[in-house]
Amino acid sequence: MDRNNQHSILEISNLTIGYFHGRKKKIILDRINLTLEKGNLVCMLGENGVGKSTLLKTISRVIPPLSGEIFINGHSLQHISQKALAKNISVVLTGGQKPGILKVREMVALGRYPYTGWVGGLSAEDHDKIDWALNLTNVNHLADESIATLSDGQLQKVMIARALAQDSDIMILDEPTAFLDVNNRLEIMHLLKMLAWETKKAILVSTHDLDSAFHTADQLWLATCCLPITTGCPEDLIVEGEIQNLFDHEAFVFDQQSGRFKTDFKSIRQINLQGAHDKYYLWTKSGLERIGYEVVKSNSTLKLSIESNANAPVWRLEDDDKLHKFSAIGELISFLRGHHLG
Numbered sequence: 001m002d003r004n005n006q007h008s009i010l011e012i013s014n015l016t017i018g019y020f021h022g023r024k025k026k027i028i029l030d031r032i033n034l035t036l037e038k039g040n041l042v043c044m045l046g047e048n049g050v051g052k053s054t055l056l057k058t059i060s061r062v063i064p065p066l067s068g069e070i071f072i073n074g075h076s077l078q079h080i081s082q083k084a085l086a087k088n089i090s091v092v093l094t095g096g097q098k099p100g101i102l103k104v105r106e107m108v109a110l111g112r113y114p115y116t117g118w119v120g121g122l123s124a125e126d127h128d129k130i131d132w133a134l135n136l137t138n139v140n141h142l143a144d145e146s147i148a149t150l151s152d153g154q155l156q157k158v159m160i161a162r163a164l165a166q167d168s169d170i171m172i173l174d175e176p177t178a179f180l181d182v183n184n185r186l187e188i189m190h191l192l193k194m195l196a197w198e199t200k201k202a203i204l205v206s207t208h209d210l211d212s213a214f215h216t217a218d219q220l221w222l223a224t225c226c227l228p229i230t231t232g233c234p235e236d237l238i239v240e241g242e243i244q245n246l247f248d249h250e251a252f253v254f255d256q257q258s259g260r261f262k263t264d265f266k267s268i269r270q271i272n273l274q275g276a277h278d279k280y281y282l283w284t285k286s287g288l289e290r291i292g293y294e295v296v297k298s299n300s301t302l303k304l305s306i307e308s309n310a311n312a313p314v315w316r317l318e319d320d321d322k323l324h325k326f327s328a329i330g331e332l333i334s335f336l337r338g339h340h341l342g
């Protein structure tokens, strides 16, 4: 069966995914209905083992669906030839061995195999696409380096360049930032966003990196065991409380105001905080909340004011008519922990 929806590249209809153990079905996610649209970066989030990789493998036809259908550009995935599939979907997996004998340019050239075949020579168009992919991912200066010498971040960009050279409408990446430090994680996610926006590809990423996903994704897919996948723009999912539901944990809660996780203190003390709403105010509030204080506007026995207009900021704490002064947030936090939290 074929069908066409102008806006979406990928449509998932009533899909059940999982594995067969002999004749027995092991259902991982059931009755999934989703669409992927052109020019969007979509991040799929969900706890370990919920089925993110299984869904990505099913979409890229590494494993068959248990039931339901997937349509790519209106055509049923089941009936697309292998070559056409490679022109429609490129996949970047993370981890595994570095294929050391290849140079970066040769690795990126492998992305052209749906057009050349494994033994085919590269045409001028193929070379143009390889240069385009190396440029967009900012790895052209590494073109003659051996893959074995690359850092994890550089290797990830090269693998993205290879997928770009494949020039498919859909790019799928399974945890592309898993082994990267903060700078590289942000760089890779911003690169993917830029690629989705500029090339109009649909880019689907599975990740545990909530912060990067919030800052880059056009849409999130939230997978929870035994429930339908929730989708939406990150900000809507935060205000609707869907992120809290996804990370339901005894010891910490997701704070809708700050978009950060906080320890769920069972008993909290209130503190009145005064001062200009500058960086000192915001990070003092963050430090107080970290040790279990609730910052309130109303009167409280504990009053803290920050004088931050001078060169050296001062924190003044009034506690039952006693005044204490501090010159750094750390001093204030140590004092409060010693005196009020035991």
Ligand SMILES: Nc1ncnc2c1ncn2[C@@H]1O[C@H](COP(=O)(O)OP(=O)(O)OP(=O)(O)O)[C@@H](O)[C@H]1O
Pocket: 019, 026, 028, 046, 047, 048, 049, 050, 051, 052, 053, 054, 055
């Ligand atoms: N080949 C397989 N045969 C049977 N069960 C499998 C197979 N591969 C994975 N599973 C099971 O499917 C479930 C989902 O695994 P999957 O790898 O898709 O989760 P995930 O959300 O990607 O997890 P993670 O975030 O840890 O990577 C798990 O219970 C896993 O044990």
